[in-house]
Amino acid sequence: MRISGKKLKKILTEETLKKVKSIGEICMESGYPCYLVGGTVRNIILKVPQIDIDIVTEGNIRLFEALPKKLKIKKIVFSQFNTAKLLFKDGCSLDIAQARKETYPYPASLPVVKKSSLSEDVKRRDFTINTLLMGITKKNFGKIYDYLGGIEDIEKGIIRALHKNSFIDDPTRIFRAFRFKERFSFRFERRTKTLIENAIRSGVIKKLTPQRIRKELFLLLKEKKWYKIVLSLSHNGILQELGIKNELKRVIINSFEKKISDFINIKRNRELSKLLLITEDASEKEIKTFSQRVGLKKKESELLLELRKGRKRILTTLSKKEVSNKEIYWLLTSLPLDAVIYLLSKATSQSRKRILLYLNDLKNIKIKIKGDDLKKLGIKVGPIYKKILQKLLDEKLNGKLKFKREEIEFVKRQFK
């Protein structure tokens, strides 16, 4: 298989292609083969526009110190594991690794890395779909090298592990397997499914460090179909390994996106909102275990516990017949945005309107006068300032004092 230049231009930007070609030239001059590899090639075949570029070579990584000036490299970061990260002036980055073999001294450990050939390098990887290489020299540009049946598995939509210890050696691959399965709507090959199930049952997930679990969990929460992945994790006993005992309810997880979709200001991925949803039926003890296993920060864990206790009270107050803007504001302002969005997904029509009012309007109300203005009014600096500013905000929340001049008049009336 060879990917044409035309097709590549649709997936990689012209700038990226230029960089990749230059790197190919350098490798060719030095006599070492050099290829695009892994997820990069998988995405090219699947026609997924690509930002992360991974390159593998048998040559010494220090070779790349001599990259031409015209490439506008800002910095190259070398690691002790024979990898180099090229950071370009235009903000792009590109990872180059020397071909390697990996061995795992014990389950869930970090691998011990040794230099090796390209054919060994592809064998150490997670799934066949991630083992493809693509030539980047003049001679072989766009040519796909498939040693392990990756193309066929991509075409058939199959996630296939390369060897039977893959998930025991590196249990992060269990998370990756579910992530790729949902992202591409693929299915597990039969033996791979059994290997995953056996690895989960063996308890190896608990052997991963909290930092590694956190990384995987947050990555999958960023996926478009995160809710499907999370349900699969729950259904397959993975969330239970992380401390959440009961299986998640499909309807709750599925309705989350729908309920928050009319709040258009959602630009980030809202991982914390999703974690609140995942842990909402868990006991205090389960949340503490989950937080520790998943490496949550103290603040994140405290928020999960706080909302577990307080969400009912907040939502009940917000659905009262009469609630002032001031009350809505002070009820929600101490919470991070992710928590408010989570509450939005739980709200009934009345409380929903009020949360939307907070998000779209109240949250953005700011007092126009500053401490200096108060000084000019002859008010002595002290705790009174906080009181005045709070009183001003309360007035503004209830729709009064639109202009600075009105704020000044108000202070004169009330505090002089």
Ligand code: CTP
């Ligand atoms: N890899 C692996 N085992 C892991 C992590 C990574 O074998 N636990 C290999 C795979 O070949 C993968 C490559 O390293 O394709 C690059 O890893 P990464 O950038 O994490 O994954 P991608 O496959 O590029 O996935 P994504 O699209 O999510 O970035």
